[in-house]
Amino acid sequence: MIRSAKLKKEDRVDMVVEIYDSIDNIRSEDHNTEPVYANTKKTLQTQHTACQFGWTYNGSSFYHISINENTWNTSRSYCRMRGADLVIINSRAEQDFVDKLRNKKQAWIGLTDQASEGVWKWVDDSALTTGYWFKGEPNDFNKNEDCALSGFDESPSNWADSSCETKMLCICEKKML
Ligand SMILES: [Ca+2]
Ligand SMILES: [Ca+2]
Numbered sequence: 001m002i003r004s005a006k007l008k009k010e011d012r013v014d015m016v017v018e019i020y021d022s023i024d025n026i027r028s029e030d031h032n033t034e035p036v037y038a039n040t041k042k043t044l045q046t047q048h049t050a051c052q053f054g055w056t057y058n059g060s061s062f063y064h065i066s067i068n069e070n071t072w073n074t075s076r077s078y079c080r081m082r083g084a085d086l087v088i089i090n091s092r093a094e095q096d097f098v099d100k101l102r103n104k105k106q107a108w109i110g111l112t113d114q115a116s117e118g119v120w121k122w123v124d125d126s127a128l129t130t131g132y133w134f135k136g137e138p139n140d141f142n143k144n145e146d147c148a149l150s151g152f153d154e155s156p157s158n159w160a161d162s163s164c165e166t167k168m169l170c171i172c173e174k175k176m177l
């Protein structure tokens, strides 16, 4: 009895995910219009001064959190298709902002050591100077962790390296020119 109730709940979650997938397919086909859905409502309410729908303005950039979970590389493509890239975190203020935006979920950021193990670089090829790593991270667990995420836990320093093939949300940043 309990078991079947649990399964039903999981089915419902799957359905929601499928709906989000459909929305994202629509989004991919039409870059000029962004549909409205409930869980971006909060973002929209705080970005009334921004001119781009679905993006939040803060400091000198626009930010967007994905709806779907994807690998690091697919996430990067997702951002680039939208004229942005995965977020580069340049300051404590930006780190705090990213923490707010991801709303307690884990999200890919634009930091990787795929090119050279242990040499962390941002997606603009700049070197990492100040990192907000969680204690013990990055640890290149199983020698297979080359991509960085924000939100390993909810402490102020919460980055971790993870397998780039893990699927999670991502945060895109588009700089104001
Ligand atoms: Ca930045
Ligand atoms: Ca690594």
Ligand SMILES: [Ca+2]
Pocket (backbone or CB within 6 Å): 137, 138, 139, 140, 141, 145, 160, 161, 162
């Ligand atoms: Ca790790």
